[in-house]
Amino acid sequence: MSLRVEQSLSQLLHEAFVSLRTLGKRSILALLGIVIGSSSVVALINIGHNASVDAAMIFKDMGTDTLVAQFPPKGASNVPMRTRLDLDAVRRAVPGIAHIGALSLFSGPIVFHGRSVNANLVGSTPGIEQAMRLALQQGRFLSGFDINETYAVIGADIAQALSAPGDPLQLGDRVRINDYLFLVVGLLHRQPRAMLMPVQANESLFMPAEGMRRIYAAPQVGNVIIRAAPGEDMERIARDTAAALTPQLVDHDVDIQVPQQMIDGMTRQSRTFAYLLLALGAISLVGGGVGVMNVMLMNVSERRREIGIRMALGARQRDIRNLFLLEAVTLTAVGALCGAVLGMTAAWLYAWLSGWTFALAAAALPLGVGSTLLVGLFFGIYPAVSASRLQPVEALRDE
Template sequence: MSLMLEQSASQLLHEAFVSLRTLGKRSILALLGIVIGSSSVVALINIGHNAAKDAAAIFQDMGTDTLAVQFPDTSGSKARMPAVLDIDYLYQRLPHILHIAPVSLFSGPVVFQGRTTNAGLVGATAPLAQAMRLQLLEGRFLSVFDAGETYAVIGANIARTLSTPHHPLRLGDRVRVNDYLFQIIGILREQPSAVLIPVQTNDSLFIPLEGMRRISPSPQISNLIARAAPAQDMNHVASDLEQALKKLVPGRGVEVQIPQQIIDGMTRQSRTFGYLLMALGGISLVGGGVGVMNVMLMNVSERRREIGIRMALGARRRDIRNLFLLEAVTLTAVGALSGALLGISAAYLYARVSGWEFALASTSLPLGVGSTLLIGLFFGLYPALSASALQPVEALRDE
């Protein structure tokens, strides 16, 4: 019995392919429409997925346990920020925060051996290295014992710009900022850009926070960067940090940002973007489905006599319906598989051209192939029902 069923199924499939091949160019054009629609769905889902991953990677590099604080003047009182903050008070109030690093930001020229470049001048404390996950190429970062020293840690781009092939900048060299010479005690590795944090690490020179008076007569805290302990509720930690800082900087606003908030927002945005791309691909797919219905209606019209003969020989209406429905689904399945391969290839090439790391979206193939088969089934149903509704006598009249 199972052998008969297998032979019957294979015979029906063979007949479907033979029938579609006899349609010639019309079948190819319908197939092309399905391929374009299916590849559009697969490609657009993957492009949206990779775009979202690339955007989120910028914030993921910072770590989701990082907090960045700004102090806007919301009251209009023009209250100045202090030059230092009571960090010990913050550590006592906030046991879930491991590293707290206030920074003072300026910019200006840095001179070495007659070569000059503009750099961000960052007044920093020792915890900044852990808070920002800074990695050193050589030397060490600033310590708690360097408050009164003219020491500096230099970013990768600044070190490269001030170096020459015959005289690279090394540990122990001194660079001039204003009228002071700062000794280089550390050279940082190239760091990924972190949008949320205002410090451009590669283009900065880090000096002790207390030594910022050598750069500006009245320095003040610009921002604060903190890093929480693992497995913490970051929203709760951010709220506690905001309340503690408001007591230290009266008259100034406190805005605490965490990467997870931005990542969540981008995830929602990318989901909406993905739905839009799927809708655009769906429109293209519907166009291909209309082409399938048109071809199948023409197929039914040209095979009226064959349908009459089949019915006269004992074929039931559901047999006729299933035959034409199988032809529509077969045509759609070939287009769906071809479109899926084309869509993945297109998304991969787009990712390579855009400089993204390609990752296949897990939903792209099920949605692309599944929706294409459903479209083929839906648009093939009407021609199949039309064929099964023919009367044998009327169908046999056709020559």
Template sequence: MSLALPARHLGEALGSLRTLGRRTLLALLGIVIGSASVIALVNIGDNAVEDARSIFKDLGTDTLVVQFPAQAGDQATLPPTLDLDALRQAVPGLAQLAPVQMFSAPVSVGGQSTNASVVGSDASLQGAMGLRLRQGRFLSAFDRSGNGAVLGAQLAETLGSPVRPLQVGDQVRINQDLFQVLGILVSQPNAVLVPVVANDALIVPFDAMRRLQARTRLDNLIVRVAPGRDVTVTGKALEAALARLLPGRESSVQVAQSILDGLTRQTRTFTYLLTALGGISLVGGGIGVMNVMLMNVAERRREIGVRMALGARRRDIRNLFLLEAMTLSAAGAACGALLGLLFAYLYARFSGWQFSLAGGALPLGVGSTLLVGLFFGLYPAVMAARLQPVEALRDD
């Protein structure tokens, strides 16, 4: 009996909503659109945050990049190199410390030539940037002044040919100097913070840059912080140590984690804005529910009077109309959940993002839809419960 009574009331609610026909469908459509908007926009915002995080995935949040911006009137010129051992002693916790100098130059192999970014560095660059090799090996301490080079995947493909791809041991000409290919890197996504584009780079020993350029200077330092160290604190210590080692010369230390945190906050704000827009459309659907329920009460005044005359209490009448409003809202929430997830999935696919279901999307979308239905269905239900039986029975 306890299960039969709610089932009977639910059947009455569905039958009553069916009698309203198109008005019920229009109210249901408004609820579906509102619920789908909330779920889709919350999920899209969450996927946007994950996409922003993936930009720094290969770079790692334990990376620091030191830049030496040029300023007019600088009295202190940047030396061609830096005492890295002294820097490591001054700042404990630096796992990898790679000096970087870059310039653009024409490179060629046989009849193939292109313009490439020539990067001067040392063996630490592999660990600092997380570079992986497809063939051969990376630079070592024995290659400091040698003519070895490591090529990015895209550059190696450009300099090679379908008939004869570029191989380890080939000779690459940079200006008038020949360098032997020691290794070829695996293709990897570009890191936003790091100035080196690995796929298009030709990496040579730092000391070899003196033969390629009349004047060499240190452009950047790429630093990997040791595990367990606070990246922000280490970055501040590194900036202070550089100020002592290079008096009068400004240096800028960029922390990947700080940039990622700021980017995440901005994306979260965007997500809240999208959720608010979805909430506005959901409120519009709730107004549609209230309109349908008011019409329902107006058309069923005589039925309400009969129910009261037969012994129905005011709370029974109120609960009956609340059940109808909640039934309409629950149906809209279910359909809106499916539609919202479908839209979020298609949006992620077309945007090139990795789709993932946001943890709060479904609870927030379905829960807010039910609350809106309850809120906007409460007034018509209370109005129906306050009808006087005698006045209701007089209605034709």
């Protein structure tokens, strides 16, 4: 029994391929429409997935356990921000803070052996090293004992820009900022970009916060960076930190950014973007399905005598219906497989051109191929049913 079914199925497949081959260019055009639709679905799902992954990577290096506090003025107040904050009091008041540090930001030229480069000049407290995850290549970071010293820790890009062949910037060298010479006590490893950070370490020179007065008459605390202990509730720490900082600030508010909230919002936006791309791919796929239906209707019209002969020889309505339905699904299946390969190639090429790391979306192939087969089945039903409802006498009468 199973052998008979297998032979019958193989015979139907053979007849389907022979019939589709006789359609010639019309079959190829329908196949092309299915390939375009299937590849669109696969490619757009992958492109949306890779865009989401790339966007999430912006925040990954910063870490979801890091908070950034800003201090916008209240209302129309023009009172300058304070030059220092009692961060030890904040740390005592908020359990769960692992590291906390403050930044004062300025910019200006740095000169070394006649070479000059503009850089971010960052007045920092000792806790900034751990709060920002700064990694040292050589030397050490600034400590609490360096308050009155003209010491500097230099980012990788600035160190490279100040170096020359045979004359690299090294530990123990001195760089000039305005009229002051700063001793280089540390060189940073190249840091990954963290978009939420107020300053990029690679393009910065760090000095003791108190030393900012040497180059800027009225330095102000611009940001406070907080890094939480593992497993802590970030929203709770943000609320408690804002409450602890508020009494120290009379004319400024406390605005704390929680990266996880931004990541969740970006994930929702990326999901909406992916749905939009999927809808565009589905529209293209429906167009391909219409092409399949047109080809199958033409196929039925040209094979009316064949249908009549089959019925006269004992073929049942369901046999005729299944034959034409199998032809539609066969045409769609070939287009789905070709479209899947083309779509994956297009998605990889797009990711490569965009500078993204290509990651295969788990739903891309099943959804792309599956939806294509369903479209082929849906648009193949009407021609197949139309063929099965032909009367043998009317079919045989056609020339």
